[in-house]
Amino acid sequence: MALSYSDIINPSSKHHTYSRKQKSLGLLCTNFLTLYNRDDIDVIGLDEAASKLGVERRRIYDIVNVLESVGVLARKAKNKYSWKGFAAVPKALQELKEEGLRDNVNAIDKQSNNSAKVVDDDEDEDDDSDSNPNTGSQNENYGIIKSTAASRADHRREKSLGLLTRNFVKLFVCSNANLISLDESAKLLLGDGHNSSIMRTKVRRLYDIANVLSSLKLIEKTHAADTRKPAFRWLGLRGKPENGSGDPLAPLESRKRTFGADVTNISFKRSKLDSSVDGGKSQSLKMQKQIKDEKIVTVAERGNVDQDSQQNSGSFQFGPFAPVSMAKVGNSEEEVTQIYDWEALSSTFRPQYHNQALRDLFFHYTEAWKSWYTEVAGKKPLHIS
DNA sequence: CCATCCCGCCAACCT
DNA sequence: AGGTTGGCGGGATGG
Numbered sequence: 149m150a151l152s153y154s155d156i157i158n159p160s161s162k163h164h165t166y167s168r169k170q171k172s173l174g175l176l177c178t179n180f181l182t183l184y185n186r187d188d189i190d191v192i193g194l195d196e197a198a199s200k201l202g203v204e205r206r207r208i209y210d211i212v213n214v215l216e217s218v219g220v221l222a223r224k225a226k227n228k229y230s231w232k233g234f235a236a237v238p239k240a241l242q243e244l245k246e247e248g249l250r251d252n253v254n255a256i257d258k259q260s261n262n263s264a265k266v267v268d269d270d271e272d273e274d275d276d277s278d279s280n281p282n283t284g285s286q287n288e289n290y291g292i293i294k295s296t297a298a299s300r301a302d303h304r305r306e307k308s309l310g311l312l313t314r315n316f317v318k319l320f321v322c323s324n325a326n327l328i329s330l331d332e333s334a335k336l337l338l339g340d341g342h343n344s345s346i347m348r349t350k351v352r353r354l355y356d357i358a359n360v361l362s363s364l365k366l367i368e369k370t371h372a373a374d375t376r377k378p379a380f381r382w383l384g385l386r387g388k389p390e391n392g393s394g395d396p397l398a399p400l401e402s403r404k405r406t407f408g409a410d411v412t413n414i415s416f417k418r419s420k421l422d423s424s425v426d427g428g429k430s431q432s433l434k435m436q437k438q439i440k441d442e443k444i445v446t447v448a449e450r451g452n453v454d455q456d457s458q459q460n461s462g463s464f465q466f467g468p469f470a471p472v473s474m475a476k477v478g479n480s481e482e483e484v485t486q487i488y489d490w491e492a493l494s495s496t497f498r499p500q501y502h503n504q505a506l507r508d509l510f511f512h513y514t515e516a517w518k519s520w521y522t523e524v525a526g527k528k529p530l531h532i533s
Numbered sequence: 534c535c536a537t538c539c540c541g542c543c544a545a546c547c548t
Numbered sequence: 549a550g551g552t553t554g555g556c557g558g559g560a561t562g563g
């Protein structure tokens with residue numbers, strides 16, 4: 149867009165129009181989706197994806213991990229993932245919910261350590277090996293406490309992203325809260341009292357996760373009703389991008405993007421300072437050995453969380469994505485996520501777009517659209533210069 | 534100034 | 549050894 153050719157050709161030119169938005173995980177994920185969200189996709193190679201999307205492999209891992217947590221992908225083998233598609237999301241969410249609720253049974257039972265975890269139970273674990281040192285007064289939040297005795301000593305295993313994502317999702321799916329603020333979820337996803345350092349890192353991850361989940365339209369980044377605090381609103385399945393299965397009009401040779409549409413992220417390093425003036429003390433200060441504990445508690449109480457706003461944000465439907473039978477969003481108290489119709493919805497949504505070109509075109513406006521939506525839905529005045 | 538979060542070093546884990 | 553995965557946090561960018 150605003151890129152000048154000179155910037156592209158001559159990277160050494162001064163202020164190249166670098167924009168992190170062009171390299172964001174969210175965008176990358178969107179690209180990833182447009183590239184692989186078709187029925188004829190079976191397995192995805194990480195290298196392939198990385199090169200096609202024009203990003204370093206590291207980034208693919210980020211995306212893939214959270215996508216897998218939601219069921220869109222499944223690890224097949226080294227370097228290979230199989231595409232499950234959005235149709236698999238409902239099921240994954242359902243499982244997460246059950247899992248979250250189950251591990252939550254008598255979570256209020258504080259003491260009783262011994263985990264009488266019955267058989268089965270696949271992987272996935274976390275443990276809470278500490279009792280918050282202070283703040284003995286924990287309010288009455290009964291909710292999900294995901295805890296499992298992990299490995300003995302060093303459990304290098306599953307650390308963050310995947311697990312964090314699952315827990316993050318459980319937060320929504322297991323409670324009736326639809327809006328959770330950033331730091332709230334951060335506190336929930338790990339103990340409460342935590343030295344800034346840990347929290348800091350955790351929040352970074354949260355942002356990462358949120359970006360790709362946003363891209364999936366499972367959540368939306370907003371701001372708490374009246375607060376300025378950033379928050380995430382659970383959308384569940386709703387404006388889910390269609391999937392080309394059985395699309396009659398899909399051109400056979402629609403392999404590559406159409407002309408203008410370029411899914412590749414052009415690389416524009418973010419001018420790394422190459423100063424060699426470093427004293428040499430750039431030793432890695434490892435600092436605290438972070439305790440791996442995941443302890444989440446939900447704030448089931450939702451008395452006033454979602455105050456009904458005059459202009460109900462739900463009334464704005466997602467343009468072309470608008471599901472025919474959606475539009476409730478009424479603030480019914482116990483209008484918890486209704487899992488039953490997810491399946492139905494997923495199939496109902498199927499043939500949304502019959503035109504590949506339209507799809508590609510629309511893709512380009514996704515970002516713009518997002519801000520627009522944010523502006524209208526969230527009453528936050530946002531000015532586009 | 535501070536919220537957001539990209540980048541990539543480098544450590545665990547596999548082959 | 550060499551290749552994969554993916555924590556983790558510095559520090560740049562955006563508001």
